[in-house]
Amino acid sequence: MPQQAHQRDAPTGLFVNPAAGRRAEFEALCGAQFGRLRLADGADAALEVLATEQTDLLVIDLDRFDPGLDHDGLAALVAARGGAPTLVLCPFENARWLAALMACGPVEYAIAPLPDEVLQETVAARLRAGCTPVPELTPREREQQGLQDLRRQVREAIGDGEELGAMSERLCRALCGWPGVAHAALFHLQPGGDLRLQAQYGERGLNLARLLGRGDRLLQSPLRHAFPGLLAASANTVALLDAPEKSGEPLLAEALREHGIGMVLGLPIPSDGPGTPRGSLCLSFRAARTFSRIELDALAEVADLAAGGLRLADLNRESEEMLAQVTRLATSDALTSVANRRHGEALLETEIKRARRYRLPLALIAFDIDRFKTVNDRYGHPVGDMVLRTVAEVAQKLVRASDVLVRSGGEEFQVIASHTSAIDGLKMAEKLRAAIEQTEMPGVDQVTISLGVAQLGDQESADSLTVRANAALARAKRAGRNCVELAML
Incomplete structure (x- = not known):
C-alpha cells in the first residue's frame, strides 16, 4: 500500500x-x-x-x-x-x-x-517546488503582462507592412485582444488629403461607417469634432471620451450605448515629421476605465508601430506601382498602348503551348494600314500617329478579352486569337476590316487595312505561323488591298 x-x-x-x-x-x-x-x-x-x-x-x-x-x-x-x-x-x-x-x-x-x-x-x-500553485500576479504585473502581449500582437499584425487592407485588418484584430476593447478601427489619411475608414473589427458588430454616416471624406463629417477617432486624426491629439454623452451629440451617444460602448479612445498615428498625422487608431471599450502612465506610454508605442506599418505599406505600394509602370513600359507600345513586338512574341509562344496542351485551335491575324507611307508624306507624321492610334483603338474594342492586339512594326499589327479556328479567324478579320473602313479620321481620306489569317498547325512553331500569316497579308495587298486572305498549310 x-x-x-x-x-x-x-x-x-x-x-x-x-x-x-x-x-x-x-x-x-x-x-x-x-x-x-x-x-x-x-x-x-x-x-x-x-x-x-x-x-x-x-x-x-x-x-x-x-x-x-x-x-x-x-x-x-x-x-x-x-x-x-x-x-x-x-x-x-x-x-x-x-x-x-x-x-x-x-x-x-x-x-x-x-x-x-x-x-x-x-x-x-x-x-x-512541487505543483504548488503559481502565485497570482499583482495588478501591476497583470497590467505589464497584458501590455507586453499587446505589443507582441501588434508587431506580428504589422509584419512586413504588406498590402494595406490586410495589414490594417490584422492590426484591428490584434487591438481587440486587449482586455476591455470591444471594437478597434484604423482611419487612414488618403493621398488626396481626406480621411478614410481603412479597417475595423469588433465582436459586437459595431459598424463605424454606418454610425458616422460615411466611410470616406470623414474630415468633412459633422461628427469630426465629437468622435475621438476623427478628432485624433484631424487635430493630431489623443481624444478620450470616457462617457459617450460628453460628446455633445445625443444621437452618437445613444448609438454607442446601444452597442455596449462605454468609452472611446482616439490615438493619432504620427507622420514622418510635423504636421497632419497619417490617421488614427480608435479603440472602443465596454466600460470606462482609468489608464495608467505605463498604459498610455504603451498605447503611444502602438501608434508609432502603426505609423511604421503604414510607411512600409506605402513603400510596398509605391514599389508595386513602379514595377507595374516599368512592366507596362517594357511590354506596351508607347504610341498605341497595345502590346509591343517583343511582348507579343512572348505571348504568342505562351498561347501556342496552351493550345497544344489543351488541344485548342489558335489563329494569328496579321494586318497593316494600306498606303500608310502616303498618309505620312501627304499629311505629316502627327496625322500618321493619329491614324495609328485610331486603328489600334478600333481594333482593341472589337477583339475579345482573351485576344491580344500587338503592334508588330511601324503600321503593322497582329491579333493573337485564342480558341479560334481559321474560319472564325476569317470572320474576326472581316469585322476588323469593315470597322476600320467605316471609321472617319478627321483630315484624312478613307483609311483601310489588309489582313492575313493563319491557323496554328499541329507541329508548327511561332515563327512559321507568323511567316504564313504575313504571306497571306502580302497576297491581300496584291489582290488590291482592303481585303482578307487565308493562309494555307
Whole structure:
C-alpha cells in the first residue's frame, strides 16, 4: 500500500527536443527523478501528451529548434500549461527565445550548456517546488503582462507592412485582444488629403461607417469634432471620451450605448515629421476605465508601430506601382498602348503551348494600314500617329478579352486569337476590316487595312505561323488591298 501511494505521488515529466540523442541523454541523467517521464520530439507530440496526461513538469530544450519555424508551436505548448510553469533550457546564443515564450505563460529558464550535475540539480529544484500553485500576479504585473502581449500582437499584425487592407485588418484584430476593447478601427489619411475608414473589427458588430454616416471624406463629417477617432486624426491629439454623452451629440451617444460602448479612445498615428498625422487608431471599450502612465506610454508605442506599418505599406505600394509602370513600359507600345513586338512574341509562344496542351485551335491575324507611307508624306507624321492610334483603338474594342492586339512594326499589327479556328479567324478579320473602313479620321481620306489569317498547325512553331500569316497579308495587298486572305498549310 505505501508503495502504491509512492507511485501515485511521484512527479510526472515531459521532455521536448527534436534530437533523439538529446532525449536519451536527459532520460539517462534525470529520468530517475520522475515516477514517469515522457519524451517528445516536437510541439505537436508534446501537446498530445498534455491533452491526455497530467504532467507536473514540462522541460523544453531549445537546442536544435529553429526560432523562425518552431516559435508558434512552442508558444502554444507553453500556453497549454494553463499557468503552470515551464522549465526552458536555452542555448546562450539564442536567448531571444525567452521573451517570446515568457509572453505565452510562466517560464523558468536555465542557460545552456549545463554540466550534468547542474542540470540534475536544476530539475530537482523545480520538482522540489512541487505543483504548488503559481502565485497570482499583482495588478501591476497583470497590467505589464497584458501590455507586453499587446505589443507582441501588434508587431506580428504589422509584419512586413504588406498590402494595406490586410495589414490594417490584422492590426484591428490584434487591438481587440486587449482586455476591455470591444471594437478597434484604423482611419487612414488618403493621398488626396481626406480621411478614410481603412479597417475595423469588433465582436459586437459595431459598424463605424454606418454610425458616422460615411466611410470616406470623414474630415468633412459633422461628427469630426465629437468622435475621438476623427478628432485624433484631424487635430493630431489623443481624444478620450470616457462617457459617450460628453460628446455633445445625443444621437452618437445613444448609438454607442446601444452597442455596449462605454468609452472611446482616439490615438493619432504620427507622420514622418510635423504636421497632419497619417490617421488614427480608435479603440472602443465596454466600460470606462482609468489608464495608467505605463498604459498610455504603451498605447503611444502602438501608434508609432502603426505609423511604421503604414510607411512600409506605402513603400510596398509605391514599389508595386513602379514595377507595374516599368512592366507596362517594357511590354506596351508607347504610341498605341497595345502590346509591343517583343511582348507579343512572348505571348504568342505562351498561347501556342496552351493550345497544344489543351488541344485548342489558335489563329494569328496579321494586318497593316494600306498606303500608310502616303498618309505620312501627304499629311505629316502627327496625322500618321493619329491614324495609328485610331486603328489600334478600333481594333482593341472589337477583339475579345482573351485576344491580344500587338503592334508588330511601324503600321503593322497582329491579333493573337485564342480558341479560334481559321474560319472564325476569317470572320474576326472581316469585322476588323469593315470597322476600320467605316471609321472617319478627321483630315484624312478613307483609311483601310489588309489582313492575313493563319491557323496554328499541329507541329508548327511561332515563327512559321507568323511567316504564313504575313504571306497571306502580302497576297491581300496584291489582290488590291482592303481585303482578307487565308493562309494555307
